[in-house]
Each structure stands twice: as C-alpha cells, then as structure tokens.
Amino acid sequence: xxxxxxxxxxxxxxxxxxxxxxxxxxxxxxxxxxxxxxxxxxxxxxxxxxxxxxxxxxxxxxxxxxxxxxxxxxxxxxxxxxxxxxxxxxxxxxxxxxxxxxxxxxxxxxxxxxxxxxxxxxxxxxxxxxxxxxxxxxxxxxxxxxxxxxxxxxxxxxxxxxxxxxxxxxxxxxxxxxxxxxxxxxxxxxxxxxxxxxxxxxxxxxxxxxxxxxxxxxxxxxxxxxxxxxxxxxxxxxxxxxxxxxxxxxxxxxxxxxxxxxxxxxxxxxxxxxxxxxxxxxxxxxxxxxxx
Amino acid sequence: xxxxxxxxxxxxxxxxxxxxxxxxxxxxxxxxxxxxxxxxxxxxxxxxxxxxxxxxxxxxxxxxxxxxxxxxxxxxxxxxxxxxxxxxxxxxxxxxxxxxxxxxxxxxxxxxxxxxxxxxxxxxxxxxxx
Numbered sequence: 001x002x003x004x005x006x007x008x009x010x011x012x013x014x015x016x017x018x019x020x021x022x023x024x025x026x027x028x029x030x031x032x033x034x035x036x037x038x039x040x041x042x043x044x045x046x047x048x049x050x051x052x053x054x055x056x057x058x059x060x061x062x063x064x065x066x067x068x069x070x071x072x073x074x075x076x077x078x079x080x081x082x083x084x085x086x087x088x089x090x091x092x093x094x095x096x097x098x099x100x101x102x103x104x105x106x107x108x109x110x111x112x113x114x115x116x117x118x119x120x121x122x123x124x125x126x127x128x129x130x131x132x133x134x135x136x137x138x139x140x141x142x143x144x145x146x147x148x149x150x151x152x153x154x155x156x157x158x159x160x161x162x163x164x165x166x167x168x169x170x171x172x173x174x175x176x177x178x179x180x181x182x183x184x185x186x187x188x189x190x191x192x193x194x195x196x197x198x199x200x201x202x203x204x205x206x207x208x209x210x211x212x213x214x215x216x217x218x219x220x221x222x223x224x225x226x227x228x229x230x231x232x233x234x235x236x237x238x239x240x241x242x243x244x245x246x247x248x249x250x251x252x253x254x255x256x257x258x259x260x261x262x263x264x265x266x267x268x269x270x271x272x273x274x275x276x277x278x279x280x281x282x283x284x285x286x287x288x289x290x291x292x
Numbered sequence: 293x294x295x296x297x298x299x300x301x302x303x304x305x306x307x308x309x310x311x312x313x314x315x316x317x318x319x320x321x322x323x324x325x326x327x328x329x330x331x332x333x334x335x336x337x338x339x340x341x342x343x344x345x346x347x348x349x350x351x352x353x354x355x356x357x358x359x360x361x362x363x364x365x366x367x368x369x370x371x372x373x374x375x376x377x378x379x380x381x382x383x384x385x386x387x388x389x390x391x392x393x394x395x396x397x398x399x400x401x402x403x404x405x406x407x408x409x410x411x412x413x414x415x416x417x418x419x420x421x422x
Contacts, residue, residue, distance in 0.1 A: 062295045070297060120310040146296035154296055210315070259386050261314025261395055274314075275392045282389065 052076040054136035055088050057100065061149050064099075070147070072138075073097070079130065085137060086114055086125035089151075102151035109268055112200030115207070116151055117142055122204035122266040142207040158203045161220050165227040165247060172237030189234045196229040196276055198269040205263035205273055217252035221263035221273040224254060228276040231283070242287075249284045257281070313396035317379055324376040331369055366417045371410045378402035 055075040061067035075092040077083075086104055093100040103113040107126045114125035117140040119133050130137060145153035171177040176184070205221040206212050212220040219227075230236060231244040248254050254277055263273040311319070338356070342349040356362045382398045385391055391398065 060297050062297070070299075120307050141299075143299060146298050148296050210318075258318055259314065259383065259395075260318045261312065265312050265314065272392065274386075274395075275389060278387060278389050278392070281387065 051079045053079045053083075053088060053130050055085075055092060056136045056138045057089070057092070057151070058140040058147075059100075059150055060147050061099070061101075074136065083130045084126050085116070085118055085123075085128040085130060085133070085139060088130060088137070089125060089139065099150075101149045110200060112202035115142055115202035115204040115268070116140065117207070122208045124202060124204070124268045127268050142203060144207050144213040145203070155203055157216065158206050158220070158222070159201075161206070161223040162201060162226060165219065165223045165244070167223075167226045167230070169230060169233070170236055170240045172240050173235050177235070183235045185233070185235055189232075193229050193232050195271050196225050196232070198271055199225055199229075200269060202268060204266045204268060208262040208266045210260055210262065211256050211258055215252060215256060218256040219248070219253055221257075221277065224248065224257070224277050224280060225271060225273050228280055231280065245280075245284060245287055248280055249287070254280045254284060313399045317382070317395075317399040320375060321379050321383070324372045324379075327369075327372045328376060331372075360418075363418050367410060367414060370413050370417070371406060374409050375402060375406040378405055 053076070055077050056072045057075060058070060059067055059073050060070040075088075075096050077088040077091045080087070084107075086107060089100065089102055090104070093102075102116070102125070104125065105111040105113045109124050109127045112124075115122060116125045116128075118125070118128050119138050122142060125139075139151065141147045141151045141153045145155065145157070147153055171183060174183055176182060199222060201222065203222065205225075209218075209221055212218045227244055227248055231241055231248070236244075257274070257277045259274055259278070261274050264271075264275075267273060338352060339349075341352045379399070379402050382395070382402055385398070386395060
C-alpha cells in the first residue's frame with residue numbers, strides 16, 4: 001500500500017494526461033503540415049521544378065550480357081542540401097536501378113568502405129559534398145584495382161599489403177608488458193603517432209599512387225603508415241622495431257616512394273603519409289650507416 | 293568466382309589535367325633527368341673530337357655554335373638542367389622532412405626561378421659567339 005500514490009497527487013496525474021493530449025494534438029498538427037509540405041514538393045517535382053544533379057556512374061557486370069563492356073550510366077538525382085555523393089548513389093540505387101552496386105556502411109568516414117574515384121580524385125563517397133563538385137559528377141571505381149562489379153573493386157591485394165607489415169601491437173618494451181599489466185604511453189609519443197592511427201583502410205592512397213600501380217610488390221602508403229604507427233610506438237621493444245624496419249627497408253619497402261605526394265593529397269583522414277614514409281627512410285638510413 | 297575487369301594504367305597519364313603539384317614535380321624531374329642523360333652522350337661525342345687535335349675540336353664547336361638550332365637547344369638544355377638542380381634541392385629538403393607542407397609552393401618557386409634564369413640567359417646563348 002505504501003507504494004501507491006497519495007490521494008493528493010491524483011490531480012497531477014490528470015493534468016499530465018491532458019498534457020499528453022495537447023502534445024498529441026501538436027504532433028498531429030505537425031504531421032498534417034508535413035504532409036501538406038510533402039504534397040507541395042511532389043507537385044513541384046511533377047512540374048519539373050526540382051533541381052537535379054547528373055551522376056555519371058561507371059557500370060560493369062560480367063554476369064549480365066549488356067554490361068560486360070564497361071560503360072557510364074547517367075542518373076539525375078534530386079538535389080538536397082548537404083547531399084553527399086554516397087547519398088546520391090543510394091538514391092539512384094533505391095529509386096532508379098536496384099542493380100547499381102557499391103560498398104558503403106557507416107556513412108560517416110569511419111568504416112572506409114566507399115572510397116571512390118569521384119571527378120578524377122580518390123575520395124570517400126560519404127565525405128564528398130555534391131555542392132563542392134563540378135557537374136556532372138563522374139563516379140568511377142578506384143583505379144589500379146580490378147573491378148568486380150560497377151563500383152566494387154577487388155581489395156584483396158591492398159589487404160595483403162596491410163597484413164604484411166604485421167599491423168598489430170607487439171609490445172615487449174616494458175616490465176608492464178612482462179607482468180601482463182597495462183602499458184602506458186607518454187603524451188609526446190601519443191602525439192607523434194596520433195595522425196598515423198587515423199587510417200581507416202579505405203585504400204584511396206594506394207589507388208592514387210603511381211608507383212604502387214606499376215609495382216605490385218611495393219608496400220604502398222597505407223601499409224607503410226601502418227608500420228610507422230607501430231615502429232614509432234615507444235612501448236614496442238627494440239627487437240620488434242628491428243624486425244619492422246627489416247620489412248620496410250626491403251627494395252619494395254619505403255624506397256619505392258618517390259614523393260609525388262599523391263597519397264597525402266587524397267587521404268580522407270588527412271594523414272601526412274609522405275612525411276611518415278620519409279621519416280622511415282631516414283630511420284632506415286640511420287640503421288644501416290656504419291662508420292668503420 | 294566471377295571474372296573481374298582490369299582497367300590497367302589507362303587513366304594515369306590520360307588525366308594529366310588533374311595532376312597536382314607533387315605529381316608534376318615528379319614527372320618533370322624524371323623527364324629532365326632523362327634529357328640530361330641523353331645530352332651526356334652528345335657531350336662526350338663532341339668532346340672526343342679533341343682526340344684528333346685541338347684545331348678539329350675548335351672547328352667543331354665553332355660550326356655547332358654557328359647553327360641557330362644548336363643555340364636554341366642550348367637554352368633548352370639550360371632550362372632542363374636548372375630545373376633539375378632546383379627541384380633536386382627541393383627533394384633534398386623533402387628527404388630531410390623539412391617544409392613538407394610547402395612542397396607545392398617550393399615546386400612553383402623552382403619553376404619560376406628556372407623561367408627567370410632561362411629568360412636572362414637568352415641574350416647570351418642566342419647571341420652566338422662573343
């Protein structure tokens with residue numbers, strides 16, 4: 001009985017219920033206004049007043065007779081404020097052609113799925129604002145990778161290069177590691193590797209790199225950046241760093257970089273890739289210099 | 293697994309209009325490097341005429357200098373060499389990790405400087421023998 005509400009609070013409960021009904025009315029009014037607005041918009045659309053963006057999309061499908069030869073399809077997507085290329089592609093797929101194929105997931109430049117070749121530059125579809133681009137917007141799959149279907153490319157080689165630098169923390173520098181405890185990093189060291197940890201494995205840099213295109217053994221900017229992230233981490237032991245430098249110093253490691261700055265220009269996370277590669281080159285030289 | 297389509301390298305130099313500063317610097321550095329190597333061969337050929345006596349060497353040089361084409365080529369050679377040197381210095385700084393944020397500006401600076409030096413050299417080169 002003690003948990004029941006006292007008699008005196010009952011009117012409050014009544015007031016609340018009347019409050020809900022006014023809130024309900026408010027919602028209904030907003031809903032009606034929304035419907036009217038939508039109807040007005042649809043009418044203007046049928047009147048052909050809506051602004052559209054022409055989207056030229058690369059199409060290829062080995063399983064469909066008419067698409068074995070790559071071609072470009074143009075979609076006219078209704079423009080909305082803040083629309084990204086990914087939004088436009090999703091609209092084109094949902095409204096015009098359900099067979100249009102492309103990778104996407106988080107829509108906020110974190111997952112790294114939708115790196116595309118947009119108007120001649122590697123960008124993330126979800127990051128590229130239509131308003132910033134020249135029309136028509138030309139969307140192609142990433143260059144220098146085999147096209148599987150439409151905008152989907154084979155990323156296996158890229159992932160292989162990433163794996164080859166052992167992209168995981170190996171520790172071994174401190175007693176904390178030996179004792180199985182938390183290994184702390186100094187602020188300065190964290191700042192040093194901060195930018196390199198931003199990589200989302202989208203493959204834009206690898207695709208932009210002229211050298212990586214001509215030399216399949218070249219590790220490529222993303223993998224070297226990944227190696228930098230761990231080689232520069234003070235919590236990894238000397239022998240681990242030596243092992244990492246051994247991989248990077250190979251002929252097709254850091255030395256293949258010819259500082260075109262293409263990777264740095266296209267990186268959607270603004271990682272100073274060339275700077276990191278150059279620093280590893282200097283490390284490699286220091287490792288091998290002998291004065292006797 | 294279905295087949296895939298290899299687009300190859302076609303789009304690379306076909307899209308030169310979209311090249312950024314760093315890419316142009318790379319292309320020009322390669323190009324000027326090869327031109328300088330090519331020049332080295334003609335240079336050795338001309339110098340080796342001295343084997344047959346000093347007068348033959350002088351005669352060869354005089355004859356070459358009397359040709360307008362050669363004088364134009366010399367201006368070109370200077371342009372190529374100066375750019376290669378200046379961009380080489382730029383690359384040295386890049387290798388040292390200095391001024392990487394200004395790599396595009398330093399490329400434009402080396403281009404402008406090359407242009408200036410070449411223009412200044414035109415009267416001397418095209419004027420022929422003094």
